[in-house]
Amino acid sequence: MxxxxxxxxxVVVGAMTMLIGAADAQNxxxxxPSAEQxxxxxxxxxxxxxxxxxxxxxxxxxxSIMCTHTGPxxxxxxxxxxxLPPLEPYVVEPTKIFDNLWFLGPTSQGAFVVTTSDGLIxxxxxxxxxxxxxxxxxxxxxxxxxxxxxxxxVLSHGHPAQTDHTGGANYLQRxxxxxxxxxxxxxxxTLPAQWPELPLxxxxxxxxxxxxxxxxxxxxxxEVSPGHSLxxxxxxxxxxxNGESATVMLHGxxxxxxxxxxxxxxxxxxxxxxxxxxxxxxxxxxxxxxxDTIGAMDxxxxxxxxxxPLLYSAExxxxxxxxxxxxxxxxxxxxxxxxxx
Ligand SMILES: [Zn+2]
Numbered sequence: 001m002x003x004x005x006x007x008x009x010x011v012v013v014g015a016m017t018m019l020i021g022a023a024d025a026q027n028x029x030x031x032x033p034s035a036e037q038x039x040x041x042x043x044x045x046x047x048x049x050x051x052x053x054x055x056x057x058x059x060x061x062x063x064s065i066m067c068t069h070t071g072p073x074x075x076x077x078x079x080x081x082x083x084l085p086p087l088e089p090y091v092v093e094p095t096k097i098f099d100n101l102w103f104l105g106p107t108s109q110g111a112f113v114v115t116t117s118d119g120l121i122x123x124x125x126x127x128x129x130x131x132x133x134x135x136x137x138x139x140x141x142x143x144x145x146x147x148x149x150x151x152x153x154v155l156s157h158g159h160p161a162q163t164d165h166t167g168g169a170n171y172l173q174r175x176x177x178x179x180x181x182x183x184x185x186x187x188x189x190t191l192p193a194q195w196p197e198l199p200l201x202x203x204x205x206x207x208x209x210x211x212x213x214x215x216x217x218x219x220x221x222x223e224v225s226p227g228h229s230l231x232x233x234x235x236x237x238x239x240x241x242n243g244e245s246a247t248v249m250l251h252g253x254x255x256x257x258x259x260x261x262x263x264x265x266x267x268x269x270x271x272x273x274x275x276x277x278x279x280x281x282x283x284x285x286x287x288x289x290x291x292d293t294i295g296a297m298d299x300x301x302x303x304x305x306x307x308x309p310l311l312y313s314a315e316x317x318x319x320x321x322x323x324x325x326x327x328x329x330x331x332x333x334x335x336x337x338x339x340x341x
């Protein structure tokens with residue numbers, strides 16, 4: 001059953017959009033070139049054509065998301081920019097997208113739970129205490145898991161004066177005594193800019209490049225991939241699917257890399273971690289940013305023993321990651337040209 005709570009979400013999305021606008025205005029951050037700037041850059045277009053070579057006959061959908069002037073975007077923003085009416089978000093049926101990884105929460109913005117031999121790692125916490133209590137915890141229970149087993153909470157990223165991924169963490173930290181981890185630059189940026197009525201979690205674990213968190217039989221590895229925020233995390237999560245082991249990346253920030261330094265951080269993570277580590281998937285707590293995640297989850301729920309649409313083959317991954325990097329390179333080149341750099 002789909003739980004429709006469109007009005008509430010519409011208000012939240014509206015507020016978030018305003019806040020994102022405000023944050024961008026404050027920081028004067030441009031996250032991607034305009035369509036005109038992207039098309040006008042001969043160098044960017046040359047790189048896009050190179051990226052095209054990685055697509056083959058099976059990564060067309062990914063290419064069409066990655067190699068645009070915006071790059072991957074939240075569904076709501078992408079639809080808004082395309083002049084399409086908003087989709088009504090709903091709370092998904094908790095979905096075991098891998099044997100040890102669940103997606104929970106609204107289709108607009110959810111959370112993941114990693115199950116381990118010694119408890120749960122929760123990734124992201126929705127917007128606020130109410131959503132943590134009324135949406136996240138019931139979803140965890142519906143998945144057959146016990147919220148009292150949450151040992152770690154990892155926040156994919158945080159923005160100053162915004163709580164869209166971090167809002168439930170304070171309550172969950174107080175209620176379950178879970179340890180809370182976030183990228184060090186995002187703790188630094190968000191703690192001084194809290195809303196008094198929605199305090200952040202107490203600072204606990206600072207994650208930096210190469211940090212790991214081990215719980216029971218599972219170790220997550222983290223890299224800082226700035227751009228969407230200063231401390232956005234790229235998390236390597238070991239998963240299994242039908243007995244096969246693999247690693248997937250959960251990237252908190254839509255692989256947005258508006259500066260050369262942000263881009264080079266992403267390029268390093270791909271070339272030094274994702275490709276050598278045979279990372280075979282890319283996830284985000286906003287479904288629909290990188291792929292038709294909602295459709296993929298429907299497929300997984302209806303055929304839990306079938307092929308996993310969120311998992312690339314090793315051969316596909318070897319083409320997917322360079323495509324991600326080259327599309328990001330094209331955007332930063334276009335931005336630099338537009339800035340006269
Ligand atoms: Zn964000």
